[in-house]
Amino acid sequence: MKQKIRRSGFAPVAALCATALLAACSGGGEGRDGPELIRNAVVERFGPNGRGPVRVTPAQVQQLTARATNALILIDFPKTQSNAVLVRIGQNRSVETYATAARQTLSMENGLLRGTRGMGGDLMSADLGRLPQLIARRQSGSTQREVRILNGEDITVRQQFSCDVAVTGTGGAPRVTTMTENCTQQNGNIRFTNTYDVDGQGRVVSSDQWASNYLGQVKIQQLRF
Amino acid sequence: MPNTLKATLKGSAAVMLAGASLFAAPAGLAEGIPSYNLYGVPGLIDMPTANVSPDATLSITAANAGNHTRGTLSFQITPRLSGSFRYSGISEFPIGGSVDGVYYDRSFDLRYQLLKETDYLPSVVVGLxxxxxxxxxxxxxxxxxxxxxxxxxxxxxxGWGRLGSRNPFGSTGTRPNVDIGTGGTPTYDQWFRGDAAGFGGVSYSPTEFLTFSAEYSSDTYAQEQQRGEHDDDSPWNFGVDYRFRDGTQLSLYHTFGNTFGAQISFHTNPKSAATPGGRETAPVPVSVRRPGAANDLGWTALPTNSYRQTLTAALENDELVLEGLTLEPRQATVRLRNPRYGQVPQAIGRTARAMTRVLPASVETFVIVPVVEGMALSAVTVRRSDLEALEHSDNAEILARASITDGFGRAPSAFDEVYPRFGWAIAPYTQFSVFDPDNPARADLGIRASASFRPTANLVFSGSITKKLAGNLDESSRNTGSALPSVRTEKARYSQEGDPAIERLTVAHYARPGTNLYSRVTAGYLESMYAGVSGELLWKPVNSRLALGVEMNYVKPRDYDQLFGLRSSETRAGVIPDFNGHVSAYYDIGNGFHGQLDVGRYLAGDYGATVTLDREFANGWRVGAYATFTNVDYDDFGEGSFDKGIRVTIPLGSVSGSPSTDRTTFDIQSLTRDGGAKVLVDGRLYEQVRDYHQPQMAKTWGKFWRSA
Known part of the structure; x- marks a missing residue:
């Protein structure tokens, strides 16, 4: 944690700082974010895996859903074995933004991923082409998508994909239409397959979508609309 | 803060730790990095190959074979050009300048790829x-x-030179003798002259982790045989490299037919941050106004204080500071202080997002004026409806609609409670001295306490005190004289007597005297060796690649104990002049290169110029080199002939994955001498200003929605 020590108690704090040799302290916005940066650098070095996957249990999910008054989703990143429940915190026209308690967000247009934040290696934005219409109408077809990410130098990289969307099945209770989207990168070798379960109103109720090369696939389940 | 850019191989332990982890490369980096040799360049064992590392690869190699110990820093400057700096110790080599039989030397290499490998043609590299x-x-x-x-x-x-010493098959002219004198000047009269000999080898990598190599060396180590101890029993050298998943290379060699050698190489690349884009928390979503709400001006009749309080809290949530606010029916102007985000567009973006959530719906134009030391550095204007429409679009679209103009006269005045402001910090520090032949690396460790007091936005009183805990910087006794006043060479005495020391104690005033103009006046104990007054004026149009500056300093040397006293300007070899200063030109060349030229009078009264060239990365990394040429004869200058060095700037935000304005510069100077020396003043203007201007803002604009 960044030390939030302020003007009061200056002398004892200073003495404490002086004795704890490797602990840097500061106040009033002076100095460096030393301890926090060291900790982060260590986390960067050894990876968040060192902390182990963070998971919510099915019981907790049920509890949260029962208490919720807002739209709610459950996401699962197989790559990091982490899952989380996100609550809707904003809506900009057709794009809804959901957030975790730890200030990570995911933005979707009718359940289709448009961006992530705070996850590391985020999907900055995406242009989905005709995909939202195809999904809503449960129609097969082809479409283009462009995704934008930041590279290690913090420069925006744009990746274009050609995608084929197909209806691959129906079933379940309540009844959903399963749709598959196969995407191939133009001028590159990234390939991914997304699947969407679409309900009778054309809403995506659950999905398995590619977020970015860094994040990999993410499973999204709409717990509450 | 930009003032942390001053560090000359010194910094807090925090910085050092972050520095140590920078060579902890992210997985997958190893791809395409060839084997490095004993010289720390792509090669077999002692001989080079024509392999080339990926652009911007930064490598550190430590190697030993026989009497040779070499440490090398290599950087792939462009996809075809690379440069290396090496510090080596040759033992049992008792020539002039050696200490206890060990001869220490610095060397620079350049390699250029003439031909890239194709299906039929090899890669071809020429090397100096x-x-x-x-x-x-x-x-x-x-x-x-x-x-x-x-x-x-x-x-x-x-090979030519020492690489042409075994069984030369021909000769191209005569090669003048090696000049082991003061060194430091290009040896161009020797290049590709004299005997030429062939070398070669083979390497086999059965897996991506393992490489076996054998080479025929064209270097007989003639000088070492003649003047030192070296047995050249065989021209054949053999090696095995093991490569770890992160690219680190560990090699064992059998060399010269009689000894074993080893090396380890670490690689990193400024282009590959551990987490692309960082792992900071998400920004708040843009709040979209209800249709028609923008016409409601009812709020203008009511008190507006609550908007200010809510916006202050919203920015605090992102560790930004609202210093002032002007609220008009259709426009809001924010005075912003950014202690957090090294990528300025991220601070602007987060501020704009917060404004959409807090301000009345009729406010359509947002003007964000970032302020540093009271100076309004620019004014970023965005339309609220553009923010609403483009929140989930390509960041290039909002950049195209935003305007970045001069901040002169645009900042609202600061709220009453923002100033006076007080800050303090206590942190460990380390300080290094390298390349002294008596002890190639010395270090001090201690505690530094610093404080600042700002009675108004533009005025800052600040200082720092250090107390040494351990170290051996004061043991240095080397004082090879130069014919110049001793302006820097009495460093050891300062280290011996300055404990505790007042590092700095100054009052500084910053201002915007006019459009495109920035000014600074600093007075007091400017640095550990000099006190005085320093004045600077900078011209930098907000959208210009070019900036011009002028700096004038009046200085007196400080007492060795680094308390409040001054000492006489007279030194063994002359009087330290009162006045020095420079005119400077700064230019963003494009393609990631940045140049700086300083012309003027240096501390010892010598006149000359410093040329600096940096490769800069959008995430804040910089790798550069500089050289200072003054009217001092190379002989008068002493060892090294002229001042030159290389520097690596590391943004802590990129290393840690968490936003920060901190950056540390590791400045590897060839030797600290009296010629071409400058006074070290905190808070020089250009580095404070440029991050808030074009073209820097556009380069880092990808972070706007990462405000987002």
């Missing part, structure tokens, strides 16, 4: 080894490498 040092490792080569079967590479080359 030790081309501006004393020339002890001097040699040139033309080398070709081709992968003939998967994992099997053949290398053949022609």
């Amino acid at each position: 080894q030790d081309f501006i040092g004393t020339g002890i490792y001097g040699g040139e080569y033309l080398v070709a490498t081709k992968e003939v079967l998967p994992g099997l590479e053949l290398t053949g080359g022609i």
Whole structure:
């Protein structure tokens, strides 16, 4: 944690700082974010895996859903074995933004991923082409998508994909239409397959979508609309 | 803060730790990095190959074979050009300048790829080894490498200089003798002259982790045989490299037919941050106004204080500071202080997002004026409806609609409670001195306490005190004289007597005297060795690649104890002049390169120019070199002939994955001498200003929605 020590108690704090040799302290916005940066650098070095996957249990999910008054989703990143429940915190026209308690967000247009934040290696934005219409109408077809990410130098990289969307099945209770989207990168070798379960109103109720090369696939389940 | 840019191989332990982890490369980096040799460049064992590392690869190699110990820092400057700096110790080599039989030397190499490998043609590289040092490792080569079967590479080359010493097959002119004198000037009269000999080798990599190599060396170590101890029993050297998943290379060698050698190489790349884009928390979503709400001006009749309070809290949530606010029916102007985000567009973006959530719906134009030391650095204007429409779009679209203009006169005045402001910090520090032949690396460790007091936005009283806990910087006794006043060479005495020391104690005033103009006046104990007054004026149009500056300093040397006293300007070899200063030109060349030229009078009264060239990365990394040429004769300057060095700037935000304005510069100066020395003043203007201007803002604009 960044030390939030302020003007009061200056002398004892200073003495404490002086004795704890490797602990840097500061106040009033002076100095460096030393301890926090060291900790982060260590986390960067050894990876968040060192902390182990963070998971919510099915019981907790049920509890949260029962208490919720807002739209709610459950996401699962197989790559990091982490899952989380996100609550809707904003809506900009057709794009809804959901957030975790730890200030990570995911933005979707009718359940289709448009961006992530705070996850590391985020999907900055995406242009989905005709995909939202195809999904809503449960129609097969082809479409283009462009995704934008930041590279290690913090420069925006744009990746274009050609995608084929197909209806691959129906079933379940309540009844959903399963749709598959196969995407191939133009001028590159990234390939991914997304699947969407679409309900009778054309809403995506659950999905398995590619977020970015860094994040990999993410499973999204709409717990509450 | 930009003032942390001053560090000359010194900094807090926090910075050092972050520095240590920078060579902890992210997985997957190893791809395409070839084997490095004993000289710390792509090669077999002692001989080079024509392999080339990916653009911007930064490597550190430590190697030993026989009497030779070498430490090398290499950087792939462009996709074809690379440069290396090497510090080596040759033991049992009792020539002039050696200490206890160990001869220490610095050397610089350049390599350029003439031909890239194709299906039929090999890669071809031309190399200059030790081309501006004393020339002890001097040699040139033309080398070709081709992968003939998967994992099997053949290398053949022609060497001159020490690489042309075994069985030369011909000769191209006569090569003048090696000049082991003061060193430091290009040895161009020797390049590709004299005997030429062939070298070559083969390497085989059965897996991506393992490489076996054998080479025929064209270097007989003639000088070492003649003037020191070296047995050249065989021209054949053999090696095995093991490569770890992160690219680190560990090698064992059998060399010269009689000894074993080893090396370890670490690689990193400024282009590959551990987490692309960082792992900071998400920004708040843009709040979209209800249709028609923008016409409601009812709020203007009511008190507006609550908007200010809510916006202050919203920015605090992102560790930004609202210093002032002007609220008009259709426009809001924010005075913003950014202590957090090294990528300025991220601070602007987060501020704009917060404004959409807080301000009345009729406010359509947002003007964000970032302020540093009271100076309004720019004014970023965005339309609220553009923010609403483009929140989930390509960041290039909002950049195209935003305007970045001069901040002169645009900042609202600061709220009453923002100033006076007080800050303090206590942190450990380390300080290094390298390349002293008596002890190639010395260090001090201690505690530094610093504080600042700002009675108004533009005025800052600040200082720092250090107390040494351990170290051996004061043991240095080397004082090879120069014919100049001792302006820097009494460093050891300052270290001996300055404990505790007042590092700095100054009052500084910053201002915007006019459009495109920035000014600074600093007075007091400017740095550990000098007190005085420093004044600076900078011209930098907000959208210009070019900036011009002028700096004038009046200085007196401080007492060795670094308390409040001054000492006489008279030194053993002359009087330290009262006045020094420079005119400077700064230019963003494009393609990631940045140049700076300073012309003026240096501390010792010598006149000359410093040329600096940096490769800069959008995430804040910089790798550069500089050289200072003054009217001092090379002989008067002493060892090294002229001041030169390389520097690596590391943004802590990129290393830690968490936003920060902190950056640390590791400045590897060839030697601290009296010629070409400058006074070290905190808070020089250009580095404070440029991040808030074009073209820097556009480069880092990808972070706007990462405000987002």
